[in-house]
Amino acid sequence: xxxxxxxxxxxxxxxxxxxxxxxxxxxxxxxxxxxxxxxxxxxxxxxxxxxxxxxxxxxxxxxxxxxxxxxxxxxxxxxxxxxxxxxxxxxxxxxxxxxxxxxxxxxxxxxxxxxxxxxxxxxxxxxxxxxxxxxxxxxxxxxxxxxxxxxxxxxxxxxxxxxxxxxxxxxxxxxxxxxxxxxxxxxxxxxxxxxxxxxxxxxxxxxxxxxxxxxxxxxxxxxxxxxxxxxxxxxxxxxxxxxxxxxxxxxxxxxxxxxxxxx
Amino acid sequence: xxxxxxxxxxxxxxxxxxxxxxxxxxxxxxxxxxxxxxxxxxxxxxxxxxxxxxxxxxxxxxxxxxxxxxxxxxxxxxxxxxxxxxxxxxxxxxxxxxxxxxxxxxxxxxxxxxxxxxxxxxxxxxxxxxxxxxxxxxxxxxxxxxxxxxxxxxxxxxxxxxxxxxxxxxxxxxxxxxxxxxxxxxxxxxxxxxxxxxxxxxxxxxxxxxxxxxxxxxxxxxxxxxxxxxxxxxxxxxxxxxxxxxxxxxxx
Amino acid sequence: xxxxxxxxxxxxxxxxxxxxxxxxxxxxxxxxxxxxxxxxxxxxxxxxxxxxxxxxxxxxxxxxxxxxxxxxxxxxxxxxxxxxxxxxxxxxxxxxxxxxxxxxxxxxxxxxxxxxxxxxxxxxxxxxxxxxxxxxxxxxxxxxxxxxxxxxxxxxxxxxxxxxxxxxxxxxxxxxxxxxxxxxxxxxxxxxxxxxxxxxxxxxxxxxxxxxxxxxxxxxxxxxxxxxxxxxxxxxxxxxxxxxxxxxxxxxxxxxxxxxxxxxxxxxxxxxxxxxxxx
Ligand SMILES: Nc1ncnc2c1ncn2[C@@H]1O[C@H](COP(=O)(O)OP(=O)(O)OP(=O)(O)O)[C@@H](O)[C@H]1O
Ligand SMILES: [Mg+2]
Numbered sequence: 001x002x003x004x005x006x007x008x009x010x011x012x013x014x015x016x017x018x019x020x021x022x023x024x025x026x027x028x029x030x031x032x033x034x035x036x037x038x039x040x041x042x043x044x045x046x047x048x049x050x051x052x053x054x055x056x057x058x059x060x061x062x063x064x065x066x067x068x069x070x071x072x073x074x075x076x077x078x079x080x081x082x083x084x085x086x087x088x089x090x091x092x093x094x095x096x097x098x099x100x101x102x103x104x105x106x107x108x109x110x111x112x113x114x115x116x117x118x119x120x121x122x123x124x125x126x127x128x129x130x131x132x133x134x135x136x137x138x139x140x141x142x143x144x145x146x147x148x149x150x151x152x153x154x155x156x157x158x159x160x161x162x163x164x165x166x167x168x169x170x171x172x173x174x175x176x177x178x179x180x181x182x183x184x185x186x187x188x189x190x191x192x193x194x195x196x197x198x199x200x201x202x203x204x205x206x207x208x209x210x211x212x213x214x215x216x217x218x219x220x221x222x223x224x225x226x227x228x229x230x231x232x233x234x235x236x237x238x239x240x241x242x243x244x245x246x247x248x249x250x251x252x253x254x255x256x257x258x259x260x261x262x263x
Numbered sequence: 264x265x266x267x268x269x270x271x272x273x274x275x276x277x278x279x280x281x282x283x284x285x286x287x288x289x290x291x292x293x294x295x296x297x298x299x300x301x302x303x304x305x306x307x308x309x310x311x312x313x314x315x316x317x318x319x320x321x322x323x324x325x326x327x328x329x330x331x332x333x334x335x336x337x338x339x340x341x342x343x344x345x346x347x348x349x350x351x352x353x354x355x356x357x358x359x360x361x362x363x364x365x366x367x368x369x370x371x372x373x374x375x376x377x378x379x380x381x382x383x384x385x386x387x388x389x390x391x392x393x394x395x396x397x398x399x400x401x402x403x404x405x406x407x408x409x410x411x412x413x414x415x416x417x418x419x420x421x422x423x424x425x426x427x428x429x430x431x432x433x434x435x436x437x438x439x440x441x442x443x444x445x446x447x448x449x450x451x452x453x454x455x456x457x458x459x460x461x462x463x464x465x466x467x468x469x470x471x472x473x474x475x476x477x478x479x480x481x482x483x484x485x486x487x488x489x490x491x492x493x494x495x496x497x498x499x500x501x502x503x504x505x506x507x508x509x510x511x512x513x514x515x
Numbered sequence: 516x517x518x519x520x521x522x523x524x525x526x527x528x529x530x531x532x533x534x535x536x537x538x539x540x541x542x543x544x545x546x547x548x549x550x551x552x553x554x555x556x557x558x559x560x561x562x563x564x565x566x567x568x569x570x571x572x573x574x575x576x577x578x579x580x581x582x583x584x585x586x587x588x589x590x591x592x593x594x595x596x597x598x599x600x601x602x603x604x605x606x607x608x609x610x611x612x613x614x615x616x617x618x619x620x621x622x623x624x625x626x627x628x629x630x631x632x633x634x635x636x637x638x639x640x641x642x643x644x645x646x647x648x649x650x651x652x653x654x655x656x657x658x659x660x661x662x663x664x665x666x667x668x669x670x671x672x673x674x675x676x677x678x679x680x681x682x683x684x685x686x687x688x689x690x691x692x693x694x695x696x697x698x699x700x701x702x703x704x705x706x707x708x709x710x711x712x713x714x715x716x717x718x719x720x721x722x723x724x725x726x727x728x729x730x731x732x733x734x735x736x737x738x739x740x741x742x743x744x745x746x747x748x749x750x751x752x753x754x755x756x757x758x759x760x761x762x763x764x765x766x767x768x769x770x771x772x773x774x775x776x777x778x779x780x781x782x783x784x785x786x787x788x789x790x791x792x793x794x
Contacts, residue, residue, distance in 0.1 A: 411640045
């Protein structure tokens with residue numbers, strides 16, 4: 001890269017980040033002499049954040065949460081795509097189940113947390129189960145929609161090429177549906193994060209949700225703020241990871257789209 | 264309809280025969296009976312009203328703010344560029360993260376629900392609005408300029424309608440999120456509404472489980488009704504766009 | 516098909532002393548698009564004039580900078596140097612008395628409005644009363660041969676009909692100067708002939724309307740124009756300005772069969788492609 005190229009990149013970065021930096025600075029300054037117990041100075045929050053969460057942090061509340069999320073989400077993703085493929089392949093089954101599937105998709109998943117509590121009791125199983133359940137429906141529904149939207153011309157092409165049904169499914173239908181599947185996976189991730197926190201706030205003995213609720217109950221508002229900060233960072237990080245993976249996996253899609261747009 | 268009956272039948276079969284644990288899964292029949300009992304009480308309808316109120320007001324507040332702020336940002340390239348990282352970050356902050364804060368500062372009142380629901384609605388929607396306003400077709404913009412359509416009229420008659428499909432998609436997604444957060448606010452924040460009744464029923468022990476599932480059913484039906492209203496409204500407002508609608512393009 | 520019957524207006528371009536100011540003057544217009552590195556020169560140097568009531572075609576090969584030129588002339592974009600004047604005034608923004616018809620009719624008609632509302636918008640902006648608006652809309656829709664589509668949405672019409680609506684909209688506020696950017700490039704040949712005749716008929720019925728018609732089609736330019744401004748290959752300069760002295764009214768079959776048509780067409784084609792005819 002040339003030197004002016006580097007400079008330009010720096011300028012672009014500065015051009016888009018100045019407001020963010022400015023707002024953080026403003027928060028720092030405005031909160032610095034705050035006496036409100038609810039709104040401690042940012043300085044104090046960051047100090048406590050360092051004590052609690054950074055490398056030598058005392059609290060390990062995040063690990064179990066992320067484990068619950070990872071397992072629950074993975075189950076939902078695999079099951080969602082698999083069930084979607086079956087529903088696509090067997091139209092009768094799809095028609096028959098669609099009202100129930102739609103009901104469960106629309107049902108806000110947190111209402112089932114009490115039921116899950118009754119079923120699994122307090123603990124990791126409950127969190128994981130409710131995350132898997134909640135993430136499953138948006139993933140399933142988007143995947144079915146994506147599969148059904150397969151271009152008939154592509155199916156005809158596959159047939160004239162003499163591809164077998166499984167081969168067509170694997171090489172034509174599934175890749176074609178992948179952009180919308182990814183949209184479903186993204187929606188599922190958002191739901192998963194909410195359920196991770198809520199389930200721990202209601203029925204867990206550890207995890208970030210539990211940490212926040214404990215802090216709130218003990219009037220440890222600075223600790224509570226660090227929890228909010230952790231959630232913000234985790235949410236952003238998961239989002240960035242997801243977008244990165246999506247860009248990589250759907251390179252063909254974005255490539256084709258930008259060509260189409262340039263025309 | 265047949266399918267729904269079949270599903271209900273299957274539920275009854277699984278629970279009545281004991282294939283599913285009777286203690287944690289009430290039978291379909293007892294659940295429907297609990298629901299039937301509720302239908303005649305006034306408290307039941309008040310509860311639904313409370314949930315719908317929080318949902319609707321939160322959606323209206325967050326939605327209006329998002330459209331206003333998003334339009335203002337979208338009209339300037341510098342503003343869109345500078346605010347994008349802030350909005351993306353705040354959007355990634357799961358709205359439930361601010362729940363404890365909202366509870367300690369605002370208590371379990373309507374304000375708490377509205378803050379939470381409004382926050383959950385605002386950020387995803389504001390991104391859609393900015394995106395929609397920025398995506399104004401250059402030919403459309405040129406046409407408006409040559410016709411001398413300027414200022415507020417240009418915004419109302421040209422910019423807003425052309426961003427409407429994006430805004431509608433954002434609203435539809437936000438409406439679902441809003442209901443989730445409304446329930447969470449009741450479940451954890453202890454604000455009155457369906458979520459609170461569900462938790463209370465669970466706390467009361469297995470004898471009250473039919474009631475808990477009755478409320479779960481009601482929440483789902485409420486979800487279907489509210490979502491259906493949105494889809495209908497969208498179809499009416501955006502009928503002109505139906506032909507070229509590309510939801511996948513609009514959601515990202 | 517209805518005849519255009521817009522009332523004649525007085526001539527604001529007339530200057531004391533009786534000497535007419537050209538409706539449009541273009542002087543050494545140059546446009547370079549700034550790029551990430553350096554710039555792209557789209558128009559090198561263009562100079563020409565258009566008198567009141569004339570129909571001038573600007574013809575040039577694809578990518579010559581025709582759209583760029585038209586955007587500069589209609590005030591949608593500022594030239595890099597040189598200038599364009601409308602009735603003696605330098606063009607800084609789109610003047611009130613200018614109408615533009617874009618190539619892409621499907622995007623230039625607002626899909627969320629009915630045809631009527633599309634037309635009404637420009638009249639509302641010019642604070643015309645409700646009744647007068649209704650009359651004017653009926654009048655221009657009849658003039659473009661679409662008296663009965665007011666209540667429909669643009670996307671319920673065929674491409675040719677949509678372009679007629681776009682023309683009606685541009686005419687509705689009775690502009691002094693009408694710019695058209697390859698307006699018929701994406702309709703079928705049959706419709707294209709009809710629309711070309713529509714333009715000629717409108718111009719015959721409203722002798723005060725000046726038309727600058729941009730096209731890459733040499734035949735079209737010769738068929739329509741009083742004069743043809745031939746642009747070079749990009750970046751554009753004016754190769755020559757050709758007088759088209761074919762008799763009027765013109766006719767798709769007769770005019771095109773005229774030996775003078777063939778000669779003029781050959782002449783313009785040579786200019787545009789930069790090739791000399793084989794002996
Ligand atoms: N916004 C822009 N930025 C940079 N370059 C541009 C831009 N618009 C057009 N150009 C370039 O300027 C040149 C002229 O473009 P223009 O669209 O004016 O040509 P045209 O004669 O209208 O072509 P066509 O017949 O295809 O419509 C082209 O080389 C084009 O790539
Ligand atoms: Mg062009």
